[in-house]
Amino acid sequence: MSVLVPLYGFVEGDTIGLIVLAHDDDPIARVVSRLQHSARWRVAKFEDARAFHGDRPLDASQTVAEAGLSALERIDVRRAGGSPDAA
Amino acid sequence: MLPREAWLDLARKLEWTFRYVPESELFPSDPSGTTRVPPGEWRRWEEPFKTSYREYVAAQHEKERAVRAVREAVGRPEHQRRIPRPWLNANKFHGAALPLAEFAAAIGNLRAGRFARDSAWRTMALFGAMDELRHTEIPLLLYHELVKWDPQFDWVHRFYHTNNWVAIAARHLFDELLLAANPIELAIGTNLVFETGFTNLQFVALSGLARDAGDPMFETMVKSIQTDEARHAQIGRSVLEILVESDRAYAQRLVDKWFWRTWHLFSVLTGFSMDYLTPLSARRASFKEFVEEWIVTQFLEVLEAHGLERPWYWDTFLTSLDHYHHMVYASAYTYRATVWFDLVVPGPEERAWLADKYPASWPALAPVWERVDAGWRESDPDLDFAAHGTAIVTFCDTCQLVLCEGTPARNTAQTLVRGERKYIFCSEPCRWIFEQEPERYAGHLDVVKRVLAGEAPGNLTAILTQYFGLTQETWGRDVERGRYDWLDRPAKPRPPQRSAAEAPDERQP
Numbered sequence: 001m002s003v004l005v006p007l008y009g010f011v012e013g014d015t016i017g018l019i020v021l022a023h024d025d026d027p028i029a030r031v032v033s034r035l036q037h038s039a040r041w042r043v044a045k046f047e048d049a050r051a052f053h054g055d056r057p058l059d060a061s062q063t064v065a066e067a068g069l070s071a072l073e074r075i076d077v078r079r080a081g082g083s084p085d086a087a
Numbered sequence: 088m089l090p091r092e093a094w095l096d097l098a099r100k101l102e103w104t105f106r107y108v109p110e111s112e113l114f115p116s117d118p119s120g121t122t123r124v125p126p127g128e129w130r131r132w133e134e135p136f137k138t139s140y141r142e143y144v145a146a147q148h149e150k151e152r153a154v155r156a157v158r159e160a161v162g163r164p165e166h167q168r169r170i171p172r173p174w175l176n177a178n179k180f181h182g183a184a185l186p187l188a189e190f191a192a193a194i195g196n197l198r199a200g201r202f203a204r205d206s207a208w209r210t211m212a213l214f215g216a217m218d219e220l221r222h223t224e225i226p227l228l229l230y231h232e233l234v235k236w237d238p239q240f241d242w243v244h245r246f247y248h249t250n251n252w253v254a255i256a257a258r259h260l261f262d263e264l265l266l267a268a269n270p271i272e273l274a275i276g277t278n279l280v281f282e283t284g285f286t287n288l289q290f291v292a293l294s295g296l297a298r299d300a301g302d303p304m305f306e307t308m309v310k311s312i313q314t315d316e317a318r319h320a321q322i323g324r325s326v327l328e329i330l331v332e333s334d335r336a337y338a339q340r341l342v343d344k345w346f347w348r349t350w351h352l353f354s355v356l357t358g359f360s361m362d363y364l365t366p367l368s369a370r371r372a373s374f375k376e377f378v379e380e381w382i383v384t385q386f387l388e389v390l391e392a393h394g395l396e397r398p399w400y401w402d403t404f405l406t407s408l409d410h411y412h413h414m415v416y417a418s419a420y421t422y423r424a425t426v427w428f429d430l431v432v433p434g435p436e437e438r439a440w441l442a443d444k445y446p447a448s449w450p451a452l453a454p455v456w457e458r459v460d461a462g463w464r465e466s467d468p469d470l471d472f473a474a475h476g477t478a479i480v481t482f483c484d485t486c487q488l489v490l491c492e493g494t495p496a497r498n499t500a501q502t503l504v505r506g507e508r509k510y511i512f513c514s515e516p517c518r519w520i521f522e523q524e525p526e527r528y529a530g531h532l533d534v535v536k537r538v539l540a541g542e543a544p545g546n547l548t549a550i551l552t553q554y555f556g557l558t559q560e561t562w563g564r565d566v567e568r569g570r571y572d573w574l575d576r577p578a579k580p581r582p583p584q585r586s587a588a589e590a591p592d593e594r595q596p
Contacts, residue, residue, distance in 0.1 A: 015417045016418035016491050016498075074500060
């Protein structure tokens with residue numbers, strides 16, 4: 001049975017942080033997609049989105065548990081190329 | 088009759104030597120405050136502008152008459168209908184934020200009226216308490232007439248009694264500053280930082296904008312309050328003068344703490360009003376320019392005059408000045424149903440003005456508003472929830488406001504693990520404030536943690552109605568309901584028209 005892992009999510013270009021109610025068996029790609037969907041009123045979806053935990057890029061195919069994320073940690077969704085001051 | 092100078096000191100500064108109780112019982116450390124200032128030093132306390140009770144009552148009577156006159160002249164719904172709609176919503180925001188915060192200030196001043204360490208200070212605090220009761224009553228009186236016309240004005244009284252996210256943030260600040268602080272922290276946080284520095288933004292700058300926006304009632308209300316503030320704000324400088332001589336580090340820490348907390352509050356309250364809700368034709372300067380005049384220049388002069396440094400996070404503050412209220416406003420617009428007043432999309436001319444005033448931040452903010460435009464273009468006017476967020480947003484564990492610090496490219500939120508709990512802060516200064524006194528803040532739950540604990544619903548409509556205290560009649564909408572002249576909507580294909588003979592009779596059930 002999967003476990004709920006609420007995460008703080010920050011999408012590059014957005015003005016506010018959002019909560020994404022992920023599950024530990026969700027792939028990171030799904031978490032990224034949900035965050036971009038939630039932020040769509042302020043930021044257009046970008047195709048080259050990549051998740052980061054601090055400075056560590058997360059593998060999109062890994063699950064939340066495999067990525068070592070626990071509840072109420074911060075992840076960032078950035079463009080793969082990254083804007084100059086996004087890091 | 089004795090001349091004023093012969094008796095005034097006896098009325099305002101009546102000290103004697105306590106023989107029946109020790110000083111420590113008379114002024115216990117919790118309610119009186121603990122500093123390195125020797126108790127006898129406080130006897131030097133002097134207020135620059137001295138007044139007597141008789142003079143106070145006479146001056147206040149005149150001010151009350153002016154408020155009553157303007158209420159009679161322009162305080163009815165037919166007058167308010169003439170005010171530009173965005174500005175009317177600045178009224179709803181301020182009207183709600185003021186009264187019960189002022190009432191809390193009355194309690195703080197009454198505590199200082201008992202536990203402050205000098206009799207003249209106590210006398211001034213009592214005048215301050217009476218001022219704050221008046222400031223509670225004025226907005227309640229002025230806006231009450233408007234409730235029957237617009238139910239959002241009911242929030243002038245209702246706001247602080249709700250668990251609306253803005254109310255939680257405001258209570259978190261005012262409970263600490265006004266209800267829990269000792270007279271020394273109250274004097275530095277309220278009289279010095281809040282009233283000497285920031286309220287000038289409201290009561291001088293914003294009252295001028297109100298006049299230009301055609302709102303003499305708001306202008307009179309804030310001017311009437313400001314004349315009181317100017318008098319009791321002097322408590323702060325007099326306390327600071329004595330405090331810095333013996334305990335400069337404590338004075339600096341209090342200034343640094345309350346400057347940041349107050350900045351966030353005013354950034355949202357006044358920043359929204361000046362840069363978004365004031366009609367463009369009435370804007371004389373941007374929020375940033377007013378802050379540069381009243382805070383960056385004048386308040387820093389006050390600090391320097393007393394040998395204090397600017398707050399350690401000054402560079403962060405300057406970045407915040409360019410970004411924070413814009414980021415909160417754009418976020419609040421896309422969650423407008425969570426507040427009790429309506430918000431407006433800045434039009435092309437307003438965006439050009441904002442781009443001119445905020446060259447460092449607007450290029451990153453303009454795309455956000457282009458997305459908002461796109462949302463409205465794809466939906467019909469009046470369908471407010473068609474362009475509205477539904478995901479849970481995030482809140483800072485110190486200021487309790489949304490995590491909107493930094494820039495759109497790099498939000499500065501940072502986490503902290505303490506014991507078994509995880510905390511998140513919008514910024515380095517908010518984290519610093521928390522870590523200075525964790526016992527003060529650690530037990531408080533922000534909105535997200537209340538949702539996760541099952542204390543508040545996670546569904547948007549449920550949290551609006553069951554927790555934030557809003558109803559369909561009062562939750563915030565777009566001021567124009569999405570009907571902007573400048574917003575070109577693509578023509579939608581219409582259903583084929585039928586002839587009159589084919590059309591059903593719509594009068595029939």
